[in-house]
Amino acid sequence: QKEVEQNSGPLSVPEGAIASLNCTYSDRGSQSFFWYRQYSGKSPELIMSIYSNGDKEDGRFTAQLNKASQYVSLLIRDSQPSDSATYLCAVNGGGKLIFGQGTELSVKP
């Protein structure tokens, strides 16, 4: 059974701080990794994809991938209250995305 694990949170950070979201996966053969943001009552929105070891930056978001440790993370710099949402880690497995349970992030003004 391929699994993706995330801390469910909630993770609370003050406005302006760095939020760090973590994810581990069980399938060592996975090659594609994604972070989605889901606001309450809405559908998921793709914010980052990463395929190679190392860091990938896009604005305030940085995704980090370590295939040897089977670990992927998302850093949000200068966190804003509008970043408050559930963040879903997803790993490609046989053409399907396997989602973690999501981490609820709360950014306090």
Next chain:
Amino acid sequence: GAVVSQHPSWVICKSGTSVKIECRSLDFQATTMFWYRQFPKQSLMLMATSNEGSKATYEQGVEKDKFLINHASLTLSTLTVTSAHPEDSSFYICSANDRGEGSYEQYFGPGTRLTVT
């Protein structure tokens, strides 16, 4: 780019009736579409994967005769919930993948909230 629409955004139906939900990729051809269901405070549950012109592949535990999926074109997939019951009330979300891009990124529609009374 990569916009996916769903219709309707919400629907209320009576127990025993059927409901059809449409999913369209607006600016790309979706070789593969996915249907998910999400209950409150839970993560996404993949129901089925559909490829244009072929039968859908259902996940274990999903009744294929109850949840009919048709992927008739590269831009349209439909999910029909047949003989709906209150326990089918949920948030149904489709996603689409453009394999022509060579990636496995999935773009989600806005979802359809189904309430069965």
